[in-house]
Amino acid sequence: MQNQSFINEFILLGLSQNTKVEKILFVVFLLVYFATIGGNMITAAAIIYSPALLGAPMYFFLIFLSLLDACTSTVVTPMMIVGFFYERKTISFEGYMAQLFAIHFFTAVEVIVLSVMAYDRYVAICKPLHYSSVMNRRLCVLLVGVAWIGGFLHSIIQIVFTLKLPFCGPNIIDHHMCDLFPLLKLACTDTHIFVLLVFANSGAICIIIFSLLIVSYGVILFSLRAHSSEGRRKALSTCGAHVTVVVLFLVPCILIYARNTSAFSFEKNTLIFVNVLTPLLNPMVYTFRNKEMINAIRKMWKRLKVIFVKF
Numbered sequence: 001m002q003n004q005s006f007i008n009e010f011i012l013l014g015l016s017q018n019t020k021v022e023k024i025l026f027v028v029f030l031l032v033y034f035a036t037i038g039g040n041m042i043t044a045a046a047i048i049y050s051p052a053l054l055g056a057p058m059y060f061f062l063i064f065l066s067l068l069d070a071c072t073s074t075v076v077t078p079m080m081i082v083g084f085f086y087e088r089k090t091i092s093f094e095g096y097m098a099q100l101f102a103i104h105f106f107t108a109v110e111v112i113v114l115s116v117m118a119y120d121r122y123v124a125i126c127k128p129l130h131y132s133s134v135m136n137r138r139l140c141v142l143l144v145g146v147a148w149i150g151g152f153l154h155s156i157i158q159i160v161f162t163l164k165l166p167f168c169g170p171n172i173i174d175h176h177m178c179d180l181f182p183l184l185k186l187a188c189t190d191t192h193i194f195v196l197l198v199f200a201n202s203g204a205i206c207i208i209i210f211s212l213l214i215v216s217y218g219v220i221l222f223s224l225r226a227h228s229s230e231g232r233r234k235a236l237s238t239c240g241a242h243v244t245v246v247v248l249f250l251v252p253c254i255l256i257y258a259r260n261t262s263a264f265s266f267e268k269n270t271l272i273f274v275n276v277l278t279p280l281l282n283p284m285v286y287t288f289r290n291k292e293m294i295n296a297i298r299k300m301w302k303r304l305k306v307i308f309v310k311f
Contacts, residue, residue: 075103
């Protein structure tokens with residue numbers, strides 16, 4: 001059935017209708033965006049520059065996590081920043097669907113990459129003798145490919161069903177970005193079945209993956225009893241960083257998508273945390289307490305200084 005939409009554009013109300021507040025938000029989000037892109041690019045470049053780190057599966061996956069964070073922030077933040085200059089924030093129907101697809105694509109890929117990183121830590125700590133044979137480069141590349149395919153399938157399914165919904169009435173959305181639930185409220189039809197689809201495709205998957213990750217780290221903590229104190233310290237450091245990222249990312253996603261459309265009134269603020277602040281925090285979490293990453297960044301910085309001096 002062809003979509004009977006009569007709406008050509010949507011009006012986003014944004015974060016605030018106060019001009020002074022929007023000027024402050026413009027500066028804040030501009031700085032956050034630059035810091036996010038800079039932090040994630042530095043993390044990825046430091047790993048690529050260091051052959052020892054690049055050869056380790058954990059850091060191989062961390063490169064993709066950094067790129068995904070940069071992409072997610074780029075999809076959301078610049079549009080918000082530009083919107084602070086306009087009293088009437090409009091986006092075309094096609095633009096709304098494009099951003100909706102991109103957001104769900106990158107976040108879905110990130111969820112799978114986080115799961116893969118948890119599996120990597122499980123093999124490294126619980127089966128150390130088999131680690132190099134299990135987590136070989138071929139498997140790592142395959143898992144990254146599965147993450148990209150899984151993210152595409154997740155996002156395309158939601159977009160295909162969304163395009164079938166009729167939009168023939170109001171076009172004002174009380175939000176700062178393009179998301180599913182605010183859009184469903186404008187559909188000129190009953191969307192209960194679609195809400196169930198969103199839950200099955202997003203909420204339930206987040207709950208299942210989060211539960212599996214918690215169980216896996218419970219197994220890891222149990223197995224650490226047999227390790228030396230130094231081994232436990234190093235394992236807890238890397239696992240602690242990963243658990244922090246998982247909690248920061250998945251818990252807000254569960255709060256948003258594992259519900260009905262009217263049960264959570266702070267969706268706008270929560271999505272800012274997921275799509276804007278979490279990509280900023282991730283490189284900090286993975287580098288501040290990681291000596292290998294700090295040393296790699298220092299070496300890269302020294303090399304860059306030498307190159308700049310020559311020029």
